[in-house]
Amino acid sequence: MNRAAFAEFAGRFAESWVAVASLVVTVLFLACALFAPWLSPTNPYDLARLQLIDALKPMGSPQVKPGEEIRANFALTQGQLIPEANATDFEVEACGANCFIVGLADSSAPLMSLQLRGLARDAIVDGASKHPIQPWWTLNAPENNQGKVSFETAPADARVEAIARTDNQPTGFIFQLGSDAFGRDMLSAILYGIRISVFVGVAAAGSAMLFGTGLGLLAAWRGGATDAMIMRAVDFTLSFPAILVGLAILAILGSGVEKVILAVVLVQWCYYARTARSLALSELNKEYIEAARGMRLPAWRIMLRHVLPNCLPQIIVLFTLNIASAISLESSLSFLGVGLPLTQPSLGMLIANGYEYIFSQKYWISFGPGIVLLIMIVAMNLLGDRLRDLNNPRFES
C-alpha cells in the first residue's frame, strides 16, 4: 500500500472512536507483552523473592520484611554478666547488686520482643512472661529495647542467651493488585501473563495463518481432487468446537507451548484456508493473472507474487480477529489445567490459580487477570471488526 492509500485508510479508520480506542488498547497490550520485564515492578518468578508472609494480600497492601533475630550469648560468672564475642550489638549495664540491664545498644528501631534464655529459675525479669517449662523470659516490645534482670541472691554461674526480634518492616513496595498464595505481586504476574498470552496467541494464530493460507492457495491453484480434499477437511474441522479439539489434542500430547500452538493451528487453519481459497479463486479470474500466465511465469510465482498480495489484506484482518480467539482458547485450556506448563503462567492460569480463593473473598487473584484478559480480547475483536469493515467493498466510496 502506498502512502496516499494508507493515509486515506487511516482517515477512514479514525472515523470511529471505538476503533481508535481499541487500537490504543491493543497497542498498549502489545507494549506490555514486549516490555513486561522492564515494566513490571518485580520479577514474579524469582523464587528467592517470594515470602510466605506476603501471601494473599489484598489490593494496595504494603509488602513487609519479616523481623530479624539477633542472638547473643553472655556468660554469667560470679554475679557478672559478660558478653561473649557475638554480643557486639548488645549492652549490659549493672543496676546494683545482682541486677543487670541487658539490651540492644541501638534503641532507635523498637524491638518486637527480647527473650532471655538460660537464667536461673529465681531470676526476676521485669515485665516479662516466662515460658511455662523452659527457662525463657520474653519481653514484648521492651522499653528502650532493654530488659531488667535481677536476682534475690547471687546467681549461680550460667550461660545466658539473648534473642532480640525486630518487628516486621514495610519495604515500601505496595501490592497494587494484591498478591497470590505464594506472595507474588499480581501486577507483575499479570504483566508477565500478558506477555505469555500474547506471545503464544500471536505465534499460534501466525502459524495457523501460514498453514491455512498455504493450503487455501494450494486448493485454489490445483482445483479438482486436491481442492475437494482440502475443503472437506475444512468442513470436518469446522464441525468440532474449538475447545473440544484443544482438549483432545492436549489430553493426548500433554501440555506445552508448542502443543497449545498445534491445537490452535488445528482449530484455526480452516478459516484461513477457506478465506484464502475463495479470495484466490476470485483473483485467479482477473485479467492480470492471465497476463502473468501469458508471461509464462511459474505457477508458484503467480500464486505468491500476484495472487497472495492481493488476498493479504483480508487475511490480515482475519489474523487480528484470530489472535484474540487464539488467546482465549489458550487461556481456556490453561484455565482447565491442560494448556501451558506451570513455568509459563499465562492469564488463563492466573485466573485458575485464584479460582479456589474466590469463595473466601480473596477475589483479586482471579479478578485482575480476568479483567485484563477481557479488555484485551474485546479490544482486539473491535479492532479486527473495524479492519474487516474497512476492507469490505461495501464501505468503499
Added chain:
Amino acid sequence: MQVVQTVFQADEVSRVFEPARGTIEKLTDRLTGKRPAIVQAVDRVSLSVAQGETLGIVGESGCGKSTLARMITGILPVSGGTRRFRNEDYDSFLARRRDALKVQMVFQDPMSSLNGRLKVGEIIGEGAVVHGIVPRSRMREHAAKMLERVGLAADSIDRYPHQFSGGQRQRIGIARALAVEPELLVCDEAVAALDVSVQAQIINLLMDIRQESGLSMIFISHDLGLIRHLCDRVAVMYLGRVVELAKTSELFANPVHPYTQMLLAGMPRISTERRTFMPIKGEIPSPLNPPSGCHFHPRCDRATDHCRISRPDLREKVPGHLHACLNA
C-alpha cells in the same frame, strides 16, 4: 502472390467450458444420467497469421473472441484441434518458456489487467527478468525504455497502476507485452473500454509499433470501423464459429455471408459517430443451447430447411475469400 511466412496457425481449434461440478454433483449426474450443460465457446476455428500481417477478428459479445485469443496466446489449453507457431507444434513451443513469450496479449480491461499491488516498473519488467532477457539490475531501465516507447514518462516506473488513467494503463499493458520482444501481439478489444478520443491514440500507438517492429497482430474488436482501418484480413465470428474470412477490402466490398452483410448494413457511414453494432433482428441465441445446423438460421432471412440440419463448413468463394453459408 508473394510467399510470406506463417507466424501462427490454428487448425480446427475448439474450446468447451463445463460448469464447475463438485464431487457430489458429479456423482448425482452420473447416477441420473444427466449431462451437465456445456458451452462450446469456440467451435473448430481455423485461421492463420502471416509475418507482419494484422488479422482482425470481429463478432458480437459472447461469440468466443476472447476464448480464441487466450488459446492463441497459450493462456488457455484447447479442447480440440492444433495450434502451430512458425510451424512448430504449440505444446513444445509453450514448453520452451522463454521462446513462448513470442506470443503476447493486450487485454480488454485496463483496470483488472494490471496487478494493483505492483509498481509499474515491476509489472513491465517482471517477465523479462524472470526469463533472463534482462538482468534484475537492469529491470527499471528496461521498463523505463518500454514506457517511453509507448509514450509515457520514464519515471512512471515507481508509481502504481491506480495513479494512471484508463488510456495510460492500456499503454502500460502494451509496454508489458513489448518488454519481452513478441513476434505476435494479440489485442483483445484493447480499446473497447476507452473513450473515443483515447481510443484513437492507442490505435495510433499500435500502428506505430507495428510499423517499427514488423510485428504480426491479431486485432479483436466488435468495432467494424476499427477493423477496417487496421487489418489486412478479417475473420467474422458467430457463436463460436468463423463464418467468413477474407481480405479486408474484399470483405467490406463483397460480404458473402448473410451475417456479415447484416453487420455491414448496420454500420454507420459517418465515421465520427460511435461505431458499434446496430441491433440485428432477433436475439443472440444462448451459447449453452445453440441452434442446430447453421447457428445463424433463426436470424437469417435466407435460411432453408437444409440450414437447420447441416453445419456449413468454410468454403472458398473466390480464392482467399472463405465463408460458411450454404446458400451464398
